[in-house]
Amino acid sequence: MLTAEEIMTRDVITVKEDTPICEAMEIMLNGKVSGVPVVSEDMSLVGILSEKDVLNLLYDREALKTKKVHYFMTERAISFDIEDSLVDVCDCLVKNHFRRVPIVQGPKKKLVGIITRKNIIQRIADCQEFFRDTPYKQRIEFTNVFNRT
Numbered sequence: 001m002l003t004a005e006e007i008m009t010r011d012v013i014t015v016k017e018d019t020p021i022c023e024a025m026e027i028m029l030n031g032k033v034s035g036v037p038v039v040s041e042d043m044s045l046v047g048i049l050s051e052k053d054v055l056n057l058l059y060d061r062e063a064l065k066t067k068k069v070h071y072f073m074t075e076r077a078i079s080f081d082i083e084d085s086l087v088d089v090c091d092c093l094v095k096n097h098f099r100r101v102p103i104v105q106g107p108k109k110k111l112v113g114i115i116t117r118k119n120i121i122q123r124i125a126d127c128q129e130f131f132r133d134t135p136y137k138q139r140i141e142f143t144n145v146f147n148r149t
Contacts, residue, residue, distance in 0.1 A: 004089055005082035007123055008103045008113030014039045017046060017070040021057070024049055024069050037102045037111050038073045045102050045109045048077035079104045082112060086123075089115050 013031040015024045015038055028036055028051070035050035053072045057064055063071065079102040080089050089101060093115075103113035 002086040002123075003082065004080050004084045004086060004103045004115060005113070007086055007119050008082070008115050009119060010113050012037060012102075012111060012114045014043075014111065015049060015069050016040070017068065017073070019069045021054070021067050021069060021072055022064055025054055028054075034099050037077070037114065038069055039111050042108070043110050045077060045079055045104050045111050047073035047075045048100075048102065049073045050099070077102060079109060080115070081105065086115075086120070090120055093117060093120070 013027060013033055013036050015027060015036050017038055017040070019027075024036065028034070028049075035048055035053075037045055038047040038049055040046050047070070049069055049072060053074060056072055060067075078092060078096070078098070080092070082103055082105050092098065092101060100114055100116040102111055103115060104110060105112045
């Protein structure tokens with residue numbers, strides 16, 4: 001069984017709750033990401049800010065000048081532990097129409113990574129290429145490792 005840790009992106013773009021929303025939008029645009037985890041000073045996950053959350057600025061343009069991330073973010077963001085199954089992560093993305101989920105570790109839920117749809121699609125593509133170009137016996141060995149329990 002593949003775990004979240006084996007596929008997650010470790011270098012995660014983040015913002016703090018008190019980051020001005022206009023600054024958070026710039027961070028997302030410059031980082032070419034559609035959402036960012038919101039973390040405390042000790043990197044504990046406190047929420048997530050997505051493009052969907054930022055769209056609320058259309059209804060409150062004055063907020064762009066004064067509001068902070070905590071006003072827009074989704075609190076109690078769904079996250080997964082580094083030891084959780086990649087299948088469980090994928091199920092969550094599909095069922096909830098999420099684009100990303102934070103990966104945390106420990107009781108304080110310290111952010112250690114993120115898994116996006118792109119991470120999973122890349123893993124599937126890598127497997128397809130492997131299966132196309134690999135002799136049958138090696139494919140069986142790989143499948144046994146990929147599905148380890």
